[in-house]
Amino acid sequence: MGFAPQALIDHAALGHNLQRAREVAPHSRIWAVLKADAYGHGLERTARALSSSDGFAVARIDEALRLKRAQCQHPILITGGCYSREELQLAARHAFEIVLHQRQQIDLLDGFSPDQPLACWLKVDTGMHRLGFQPEEIEPIAERLSGHGAVRQLNLMTHLANADDLADETSRRQIASFDAIAPHHFTYRSIANSAGLLGFETAHREWVRPGIMLYGVSPFAGGRGEEEGLLPVMTLRSRVISVKQCRQGDPVGYGGSYRCPEAMPVAVIAVGYGDGYPRHAVNGTPVLVAGRRLPLAGRVSMDLISVDARDCPEIQVGDEAILWGRGLPVEEIAEKAGTIAYELLCGVTRRVEFIDQDIDRKGSD
Numbered sequence: 001m002g003f004a005p006q007a008l009i010d011h012a013a014l015g016h017n018l019q020r021a022r023e024v025a026p027h028s029r030i031w032a033v034l035k036a037d038a039y040g041h042g043l044e045r046t047a048r049a050l051s052s053s054d055g056f057a058v059a060r061i062d063e064a065l066r067l068k069r070a071q072c073q074h075p076i077l078i079t080g081g082c083y084s085r086e087e088l089q090l091a092a093r094h095a096f097e098i099v100l101h102q103r104q105q106i107d108l109l110d111g112f113s114p115d116q117p118l119a120c121w122l123k124v125d126t127g128m129h130r131l132g133f134q135p136e137e138i139e140p141i142a143e144r145l146s147g148h149g150a151v152r153q154l155n156l157m158t159h160l161a162n163a164d165d166l167a168d169e170t171s172r173r174q175i176a177s178f179d180a181i182a183p184h185h186f187t188y189r190s191i192a193n194s195a196g197l198l199g200f201e202t203a204h205r206e207w208v209r210p211g212i213m214l215y216g217v218s219p220f221a222g223g224r225g226e227e228e229g230l231l232p233v234m235t236l237r238s239r240v241i242s243v244k245q246c247r248q249g250d251p252v253g254y255g256g257s258y259r260c261p262e263a264m265p266v267a268v269i270a271v272g273y274g275d276g277y278p279r280h281a282v283n284g285t286p287v288l289v290a291g292r293r294l295p296l297a298g299r300v301s302m303d304l305i306s307v308d309a310r311d312c313p314e315i316q317v318g319d320e321a322i323l324w325g326r327g328l329p330v331e332e333i334a335e336k337a338g339t340i341a342y343e344l345l346c347g348v349t350r351r352v353e354f355i356d357q358d359i360d361r362k363g364s365d
C-alpha cells in the first residue's frame with residue numbers, strides 16, 4: 001500500500017449481507033439495488049459478488065447497459081424507466097424490466113410492439129409524492145396496458161418515504177394504500193427498500209429491493225449495520241504522512257478552527273474532500289489508527305486531514321488510518337458530517353484506488 005487512500009471492497013461481506021436479506025425476507029425474491037455505481041462500490045465488481053441475487057435494480061438505462069457489457073445474465077430492472085423510443089428499443093432488446101411512473105412513459109408505448117415485449121412495473125405513489133401514479137389512476141392504466149403489444153407482464157410497485165423511522169405511521173399508511181389497489185392485473189408486487197425489508201414484514205411481497213443494507217449499513221436513523229447483523233463492505237483507508245509536535249494554542253489547518261489545548265502530537269493523514277472524505281466532518285470526528293479512535297482536528301482539506309494524536313503517542317509516518325469501514329461505522333462518520341452514509345459511500349472519488357478483497361471470517365470470528 002502506498003501513501004494514497006484506498007477503498008477496500010469486501011466481497012464476502014456483500015455475500016453475507018445478501019444472505020441476511022434472504023433470512024429476513026425468505027419468501028421474497030431480491031432485486032439487489034446497484035444504482036450510482038453500486039452506491040460507490042463499483043457496479044461490475046458488486047454485481048459479481050452478488051451473483052446469487054435474483055436480479056439487479058439500477059436507476060438509469062446506461063447503468064443497465066453497463067451490466068450487460070459486463071456479461072450480466074440476471075434480470076435487470078430500471079427504476080427510472082425509459083424516456084424515448086430508442087431507450088425502449090434497447091430495453092426490449094436486452095429484456096430489461098422497466099418502471100412506468102408517469103404519463104409520457106405510457107404514451108411512449110403506443111404503437112410499440114417489439115419482438116420481445118417488456119415486463120413493466122407500474123409505480124404507484126402511496127405517499128412519497130415523488131414518482132408514481134395516484135392510486136385511483138392505476139386501474140384505468142392497467143386496463144389500457146393489459147393485452148398491449150409492448151407489455152408481456154404487468155407488475156405493481158411503490159416506494160416507502162419514511163421507513164427509516166419505525167415509529168412513524170407513514171409506512172403503514174403507504175402499505176395500506178398499496179393493498180387497496182385491486183391486484184388482478186399484476187403478476188408481482190414490490191414495496192420494500194432496505195428499511196422496509198428489515199422493519200416491516202408486511203412490506204415483503206414477491207420482490208424486495210434492498211440497497212444500503214447490502215453495503216453493510218443500517219437504513220435506520222441512528223442505527224448501525226452491526227445491529228442488523230450486517231458487515232461493512234467498504235473500508236476507506238490511508239496513511240499517516242507526517243507527525244508533528246504542536247505547542248499549546250497552535251491553530252491547525254485552514255482558518256485555524258482548531259487550537260491545540262496543550263502541547264501535543266498532531267498527525268496528518270493523506271485523505272481529504274478530493275477523495276470523498278466529507279468536508280463538513282466536525283472537530284472530534286473519529287479516525288481509527290492502531291485500533292484507537294483519534295479525533296479530527298481542524299478543517300478537512302482537499303488532500304489532507306489532521307488528527308489529535310495524544311491517545312497514540314507512538315504514532316508514526318506510514319501508520320494505517322481507517323476513515324470508515326471495519327472497526328469504524330460509516331454511519332457514525334456521516335452523523336459527524338451532518339449527512340447520511342449513502343452520500344459518503346457514493347461520494348468516494350475516482351482518485352481513490354479500489355481494491356477487491358474476500359475476507360474469510362470463518363474461524364476468525
Ligand SMILES: *Cc1c(COP(=O)(O)O)cnc(C)c1O
Nearest residue numbers: 033079159193194209210211212
Ligand atoms: C434506491 C432505491 C431502493 C433501495 O433503497 P435503500 O434505502 O438503499 O435500500 C429501492 N427502491 C428504489 C425504487 C430505489 O430507488
